[in-house]
Amino acid sequence: MTSPSLGVGLIGYAFMGAAHSQAWRTAPHFFDLPLHPRLSVLAGRDPARVADAAQRLGWEAxxxxxxxxxxxxxxxxxxxCTPGDTHAEIAIAALEAGKHVLCEKPLANTVAEAEAMAEAAARAARNGVRSMVGFTYRRVPAIGLARQLVAEGRLGTIRHVRAQYLQDWIADPAAPMSWRLDKQKAGSGALGDIGAHIVDLTQHITGQALTGVSAMLETFVKERPLPASAGSLSGVGGEGTGTVTVDDAAVFLGRFAGGAVATFEATRFALGRKNAIRIEINGSSGSLAFDFEDMNVLHFFDGDEPAETAGFRRIVVTEPGHPYVGNWWPAGHGLGYEHGFTHQVVDLVTAIAKGEDPTPSFADGLQVQRVLDAVERSAANNSSFTEI
Known part of the structure; x- marks a missing residue:
């Protein structure tokens, strides 16, 4: 701990706040960081709850x-690590105060907010202040290997991209209302919450931007019971129902800048699927496939092999030479969900120490926001092809 400290202030202590806290605590114990994260302060609106969370998660104040x-x-x-309706105000204020910023995805609830955030990030960067948006699945070692294979030309010209993010946590109509089902707070439903991840991942792996989409959105359950604490959400008590104002599922076609065609599906109604991020990419020389529910494995097909022996190769991505893995366990000992957040901390802290802009940047987050906006506009216009 002889390296200079980096004081961190975390805003939000629920699911994402806990995941980020674990990463800030863990990163310096497994990676030789140029700056040592100090868990200075945790913020939340409820004094008792935030104090309890700070004690559990290791924050000083x-x-x-x-x-x-x-x-x-x-x-x-x-x-x-707050709901999307607060991202722009908090992040812009922090950047203007000279603080580096890590902001959870999606970057904002609207393109206008994301544009303002990207502009603030660009201004701050001129003064050495850095920013990053939290698309942590980029830091899964198998995803890193997939991007490497594409960059090396092992797939040739990319022709097809298929991406799904499947969950089932609100498939039960009796599941109560939450802020994630309120458009004013969340911006969108499955589209922004989980669809944003597969938009970012496919653009990241291919190195290409989406240029247009044709989309459908659906809300299967339009009214849900209010939770017991719903007073803070809607001004109503724990009795009655609330209106779901976001999508439950998003399905859309896309085209990439290099000409590849794509299909995307994001839903929280796929019974039996808990966190299935599935990506397959087909090129002129090979293919790759990934499923987060088997996150330490990447499947790769080499189209140059003889047909008699060709087939998808199952690569266990736990070798020391694979992205990030050398700092963890011996080969064959897999990593988990939380490690992506740790790798995010490593990359962000390293970039700050080097005086470099980390990725994904707020500009990258803005590009994803523009795709989400195009999906919503296409769906509102009967699935018409909509340019980004």
């Missing part, structure tokens, strides 16, 4: 106002 986090001298970086 607490605040109940995000503005107080930005004002603190012991905070060099602000980590935003």
């Amino acid at each position: 607490t605040e109940t106002d995000w503005r107080a986090v930005i004002a603190r001298d012991d905070v060099d970086l602000v980590d935003v």
Whole structure:
């Protein structure tokens, strides 16, 4: 711990806040970081709950106002793990105060907000202030290997991209309302919550941007019971129902800049699928396939092999030479969901120390936001092809 410290202020302590906390704690114990993360302060609106979370997650102090986090001298970086409707205000204020920013995905709820955030990030970067959007699945070693294979030309010209993100956590109509089902807070439903990930992953792996889409959106359950604590959500007590104002499922076609055609599906109604991110890419010389529910494996087909012996090769991505893996366990000992967040911390801290802009940048987040916006516009216009 002889390296200089990097004071971190985390805003939000629920699911994502806990995942980010674990990453900030763990990263310096497995990676030789140029800056040592210091868990300076955790922020949340409820004093008792944020104090309990800080004790469990390892934070030194607490605040109940995000503005107080930005004002603190012991905070060099602000980590935003709040609902999407607050991202722009918090991130822009932090950047203008000279704080580095890590912001959870999707970057914002609207293209206009994302544009303002990207512009603020560009201004801040001129003064050495860095920013990153949290598309952590990029940091799965098998995804890193997939991107490497494409970059090396092992797949040739990319022709087909298929991507799915399948969950089932709200398939039960009795599942209660939450902020993720409120468009004002979440921006969109399955589209932005999980569809954003497969948009980013396919653009990241192929190295190409989506240029247009043709889409459908569907809300299967339009009314849901209000939770017991619904007063803060809708101004109504725990009785009655609330209206779901986001999509439950998004299905769309896409075209990449290099000419490849693509299919995307994001749903929270795929019974039996808990967190299935499935990506297959077919090129003129080979193919690859990935499923996050078997996250330490990448399937690769080499089209140059003789037909008599050709077939998909199952690669267990746990060798020391694979992305990030050398700092963890011996070969064959797989990594888990939480490791992507740790790798995110490593890449962000390293970039800050080098004075470099980390990726994915706010500009990358803006590109994903533009795709999401095009999907919504296409669906509203009866699946018409919509340019990005």
